[in-house]
Amino acid sequence: MKAIAAYKYYDAETLQEACATLNQYAGKAQVLGGGTDLIDWMKRRFMPTPDILVNIKKIPGLSGIKEEGGALKIGATTTLTDIIENSTVQSKYKALADAAMKGPAPPIRNMATIAGNLCQHVRCWYYRWPDWYCYRKGGPICFAPAGRNIAHAIMEQKVCNAVVASDPATALAAMNASVTVQGTGGTREVAVKDLYVVLGTILKPDEIITTVTVPEAPSKQAFLKSRVRNAVDFALVSAAAATTSKGTTVALGGVAPILVAGSPDDVNAAIGKAAPLSENKYKVSVAKAMVKRVTA
Amino acid sequence: MGKRFVGDLTQFKDKMAQYGYSGLRYFGQRVDDVNGPGIVTGTIGWTFNVSLPGMLVGKLKRNPYGHAKITSIDTSKAERISGVVFVGTAKHPMFAGKLMFGDEPVLCDKEVWSNNDPVAIVAAETLEAAEDALDAIDVKYEELPVEMDPEAAASPSPSVVQKSPPPNKQGRPNCFTYVPLIYGDLDKEMAASDVTVEMNPELPPDPHGTPAPMSAVAVWNGDGSISVWDDVQNIHAVPWPTVAGMVGLAQEMVHFHGPEVCAGGFGGKNAGIAGVYAAMLTIITHRPARVLYDRTEGLLHVSRPNWKWKIKIGAKKDGTLTAIQATAYIGGPYGRFLGGLLERARNGITGSYRWKAVKYDGYASYTNAQNTLSYRGYSSPETCYAVELAIDELAKKLGMDNLDLRLKNYLNEGERNAMNEIFRSMGEPGVAKKIREFMDAWGPKPSVPDPWVVGRGFSGGNKYTQGTMITNTAHLKFKGNGTVEIITDSMDLGTGLNTVWRQFVAEGLNIPIEKTVKLEVNTDYAPFTTCSYSSMATFHGGYALVNATMNAKKLLFANAAPILKAKPEDLETKDGKIMVKGKPEGAIPWSQAFPAIPGQPGPAEELMVSGGIYAPDDYQGPGKMDPATSQCLGPYFRSVLFHSHQANAAEVFVNKETGEVRVNKWAGGCDLIPANPTNVEGQLEGGSLVMGLGTTLTEARWQDKGMYLGKSYLDWKIPTVMDIPKVDNVDTALVPVWGEAHGDNPRIDAPFGAKGTAEGVQAPTAPCIANAVADAIGVRLTTIPFTPDVILKALGKA
């Protein structure tokens, strides 16, 4: 058992309140969704313990799934289990249900929120333990290239080689989904595929994801995930494809610190330019094969 | 549900009845685990359920590096944290000693040899305070070069000499244990072979992965004695003397309690080191103290060592095996059980086959890999992995069916093996044939959609449990109300031992199992029966218990004879009554035959009878083993207690694009008279299939310069229920073997024919899955685990 160092806890009742509190703590606060990622961080103490957790689960209207004008709207605190069990998602957005299903195990899915899933921290094993002070934590170097990197990025690496860990993100990016982000200064809409930047997400310290929107039910869709173990295992590579009125979009997870998404040709071209590390060349073959499969 | 084969036990039933046992009314039956409800509800006496008022939380500050010099340790900040009661380092005389083989500091203060080595200890009122204190202890290190390769470490000129003075076995400065076996003329037999196979199988470290990490509670009793509860697999052999020795108390001043059920051991809880720290803290603070490892410590404190094999085997054209040369390199930061591992590997190399010449060299050297202990089958799986891979390749080279090749070369009952031991209770041919029959019944390989391919594999296996033959004692306490209390040590590790021992006593005395009770295992009243390691508790303890029931009957019958007006040999017992054979009318209760206390009217209220000292009828000890050749000298000397055998078959699907491997079908069996078929099947499914699958396919052990990366159950991937074949696709076989050469006495060689079946059943699993993967992809992989990157590399795709 690991103990959590002392922190403050705040149940926000409105989004405005939540954003204001986040703003006040200027980067030293964390939004609390299901806590399945955050609490692990605080127990292992691989990053400084946040001063305060701002629970957003009590804010009315943040949870739930509905169809609105042909689009699917998922509230930020909707759990992965709710998504998997929702009949609309199952019938029209199956790639998302599959991605959530192939994500964490049922007890975690019952707690984990969709926004928390998108914002979860990377799973790099150097990052997740206090023993390595790496670049992403503010340290001087990334340990992966000269160390062990079987699960790391094969493309788009800049200063960090960790990969986007979320499976739903891959499915959502293929479906051209976006997230609504609210901060103290108002709201904005961000495409899921643009959510990630090399060292995290584009969210500012006072910002909260409020809704995930899938603009259109795909006419054809698929999600695939390769992993060492058949459950409780992050993707070595995940791939999704969705065909809509805008054409086919393919997205790849597990290969880069950002989401790799675009037309099949774009994504294949990106794989062609992959720069694998010492131990993860196999991911190039896996990614190629999976793109072929999801678009077949 | 797949096939559940249990061989016909009828002939044994009659024999058992003839010898005055119940005739398999209780033994060989599917009895529910007596601890089942307690395990399911959590009320069982797990060690971590022990909680005492005012108990302190003990935590160890662990070293993160593979190998480093400690330049300073500053505990001053930690000492000032509120709730912290004690902070200790090796400067404190209590923590200045060395553990186990005398090469392992209780707390390190100069150098750390492996990731997770403890450097300081904290006792605090709460876990929070303890963890804050650990964070506040400032240890400065200077990293040193690491050596992770046990072969390089064993070199005559290694890059670093780990310890001073160098142990220098066989002219190898880092090598501290060498185990040889020499039999026959290796060069001649190899040269006379028509076909040879050479390979270098490797099994990297893999932690035990127990369901609960180590824990211990200790309390200072005020009279100078301490009580210790430790989540261990045995108490008498290692943990009790270790704890007493390390805290400088006489053993009788340490009241040592085992758990009601040990929360998983797999070899990793044989030393009980958490108990040493808890005992030290309670002596220093005079408060009860608990040391409970967290999951990370659970994965880091012990592991299988890295096994590197060089193996060469030869055969004649007709498939007759000729010679085997096998060299094993293993390593770890401290001596611990490594010599024991090499000895058991020697035993495994020797059988189950008939070799004309054998040369085995086992080297254990100092490396900076994870600390070790006995592990999931005590070397048998690692040894069978090397041998059975080579046998599979040999069959291919000879163009022979791999079962035919094996059957042609298995040793016979009563034959002497390459260690000059008489080979007993040989059931391997029967098991191998049965498992092959199951595999054949699967029909032709299924067609699977591209990019998946299918492969099938087969492997035999052996587990030769080595051990002393004279250290087992069991007490039975007969109560006036017809119940019998079993007083022994040895832990049930979730294996069902508490149930099986009751079955032994019920069978021996012909009483319902409900009339037997196994008491708590502790050193205050339990004798040294045996240890729950190396699959030996059923065998060893079973002997003691059968012997105790025989002694009890002798005594009871002698006392009952005058009352029943018959000769003792004409009496029998059933359901707590004694009667003339076949005449239940005149039966008297046992209690009437309890011996009288002189000067008191009537029999005593209770009767205590002991049993033990195992010596099979062909054991004419003491004999000895020639250390230079490992040959058993004297006509009957044996180093192996009992020979048990297994076989596995598997069907795997391999995805040639993603490198994923899934086991679709599996069959596993072993040779024994099952004390409890359900338990044995559970061992086969859990111990053989799940653990074997994990170590072969998923449990990669990542480290970077000796710093382990897989420190959670997410990064160290034990299989989940989604990784094992469906229940319908799992077949098991329990093939009875009694031992032909032993005549009719059911006590000979294995008590009631029950051999240990715990971790040993894993022996054929890794080679079987490896053989199946080789069949599927057409490439022979020799280093486990076969994670996707490994498969794709083998296919030229990485």
Ligand SMILES: Cc1cc2nc3c(=O)[nH]c(=O)nc-3n(C[C@H](O)[C@H](O)[C@H](O)COP(=O)(O)OP(=O)(O)OC[C@H]3O[C@@H](n4cnc5c(N)ncnc54)[C@H](O)[C@@H]3O)c2cc1C
């Ligand atoms: C054993 C295990 C296995 C797993 N396997 C997988 C897997 O295979 N695939 C996969 O996709 N995931 C996997 N996960 C990750 C899991 O899905 C995430 O932990 C979970 O989705 C996080 O959701 P949460 O609501 O609990 O987030 P929290 O832990 O509450 O938060 C995570 C992060 O998101 C931030 N956050 C939360 N909500 C918002 C919001 N509305 N706006 C802005 N920021 C927010 C938090 O501040 C925090 O930084 C696994 C997790 C575990 C523990």
Ligand code: SF4
């Ligand atoms: S990959 Fe990123 S998270 Fe991992 S060690 Fe490098 S910088 Fe840190």
